Amino acid sequence: MDLDAFRWLLTDDGAQLLARARQVADRPALAQQAELRRHATPERVAAALTQAGLRQRAVAKFGDDAARLWFTSDGLEQATRRRVADHRAARLRAFGAGTLLDLGCGIGGDLMAAARVGVTAAGVDLDPLRVAVAQANLAALGLPGAVVVADAADVDPAPFDVVFVDPARRGARGRTFSPDDWTPPWPLVASLLERDACAKLAPGIPHDLVPDGVEAEWVSDDGEVKEAALWSGRLATCARRATVISGGGLATLTEDDDPGAPVVPLGRYLHEPDGAVIRAGLVTAVAARLDGGLLDEHIAYVTTDSPDATPFSRAYAVQEVLPYREKALRTALRERGIGRLTIKKRGVDVVPEQLRRRLDLRGDAEATIVLTRIAGEGACVLVEPLAR
Numbered sequence: 001m002d003l004d005a006f007r008w009l010l011t012d013d014g015a016q017l018l019a020r021a022r023q024v025a026d027r028p029a030l031a032q033q034a035e036l037r038r039h040a041t042p043e044r045v046a047a048a049l050t051q052a053g054l055r056q057r058a059v060a061k062f063g064d065d066a067a068r069l070w071f072t073s074d075g076l077e078q079a080t081r082r083r084v085a086d087h088r089a090a091r092l093r094a095f096g097a098g099t100l101l102d103l104g105c106g107i108g109g110d111l112m113a114a115a116r117v118g119v120t121a122a123g124v125d126l127d128p129l130r131v132a133v134a135q136a137n138l139a140a141l142g143l144p145g146a147v148v149v150a151d152a153a154d155v156d157p158a159p160f161d162v163v164f165v166d167p168a169r170r171g172a173r174g175r176t177f178s179p180d181d182w183t184p185p186w187p188l189v190a191s192l193l194e195r196d197a198c199a200k201l202a203p204g205i206p207h208d209l210v211p212d213g214v215e216a217e218w219v220s221d222d223g224e225v226k227e228a229a230l231w232s233g234r235l236a237t238c239a240r241r242a243t244v245i246s247g248g249g250l251a252t253l254t255e256d257d258d259p260g261a262p263v264v265p266l267g268r269y270l271h272e273p274d275g276a277v278i279r280a281g282l283v284t285a286v287a288a289r290l291d292g293g294l295l296d297e298h299i300a301y302v303t304t305d306s307p308d309a310t311p312f313s314r315a316y317a318v319q320e321v322l323p324y325r326e327k328a329l330r331t332a333l334r335e336r337g338i339g340r341l342t343i344k345k346r347g348v349d350v351v352p353e354q355l356r357r358r359l360d361l362r363g364d365a366e367a368t369i370v371l372t373r374i375a376g377e378g379a380c381v382l383v384e385p386l387a388r
């Protein structure tokens with residue numbers, strides 16, 4: 001979709017075609033096109049059908065708002081999901097930010113969230129289409145804010161209380177993990193982190209990339225780690241934080257909550273920490289909170305004797321320890337009539353899909369096994385997931 005096609009979609013005629021695209025959404029693709037071609041040119045029909053499809057895809061990130069927001073395919077893929085953006089905006093609000101500069105605002109995922117909590121937000125992006133989309137999104141939600149086409153490197157952040165930057169991590173050859181390939185580039189991001197700022201980075205960033213005095217917050221949504229947000233200046237409140245968002249709300253943990261935890265024998269329960277906790281290096285904080293210990297100093301499983309749960313981990317009841325060796329394990333699983341097997345593993349060199357194929361199980365029962373190391377030895381534990 002080019003800028004002209006997008007601008008046309010914003011007109012009354014465009015809105016009508018989009019409404020028609022929604023009405024025929026459950027028909028086969030060719031029938032949809034044939035119906036819409038009675039009203040508009042092929043380019044406009046393509047733009048309307050694409051937008052209707054993107055709005056459907058966007059529900060996962062933006063919920064009910066998706067039906068009235070605007071997207072490009074890449075812009076949607078790169079946008080921060082609503083619950084994560086809302087959390088960031090709430091932190092900005094709690095800090096007392098009155099104004100925010102979003103350098104590389106894309107279609108406006110973070111911009112909308114900031115504006116929603118009353119932070120006056122200005123967005124900048126190199127791409128004129130994304131700027132137009134972000135503007136349309138603020139307008140669609142009735143939110144204030146300005147968005148302009150500019151290179152982040154040319155914008156003076158001085159007048160703003162806080163700067164936010166979410167560098168694009170996809171180069172010409174797809175997703176890129178090297179900070180040298182991000183745009184805006186890492187040196188610019190690092191220079192912004194010398195003031196009150198927030199940078200959204202990939203969860204897999206090495207800890208040594210985080211400058212001294214900057215907080216790294218790993219954020220997960222529904223069990224999936226979405227980002228590492230770096231908070232600098234007066235916004236930094238700790239060194240490492242894990243924030244876990246779910247339908248039930250938000251919970252957060254920092255190194256101040258981590259007195260350490262011992263390695264202990266397998267207890268009656270096993271707890272699998274959330275990925276944000278693991279990335280933040282706070283597994284022992286979860287063990288301490290549960291009054292438990294680690295199965296192995298280097299492996300992210302916690303064990304306890306009490307069924308207490310935390311929002312930071314998934315709990316399993318230990319049923320029995322099975323043989324670790326494959327042949328004996330197959331016999332044990334067959335004896336128990338187990339045909340469907342969920343295999344979890346940590347710290348051992350096993351490919352679950354390959355193991356499941358080799359085990360060649362038949363039977364009606366369903367089970368979960370955890371393959372890991374206990375006291376340095378390979379171990380297989382039969383577990384039952386506890387209701388959350």
Ligand SMILES: C[S@@+](CC[C@H](N)C(=O)[O-])C[C@H]1O[C@@H](n2cnc3c(N)ncnc32)[C@H](O)[C@@H]1O
Pocket residue numbers: 075078079080081103104105106107108109110111124125126127130150151152153166167168169183184185
């Ligand atoms: C990951 S996206 C931002 C997504 C946004 N936070 C959201 O939630 O919708 C990064 C954006 O940075 C823009 N960008 C990359 N380099 C830039 C630069 N030097 N100046 C301004 N914008 C830039 C890209 O066009 C892209 O839209």
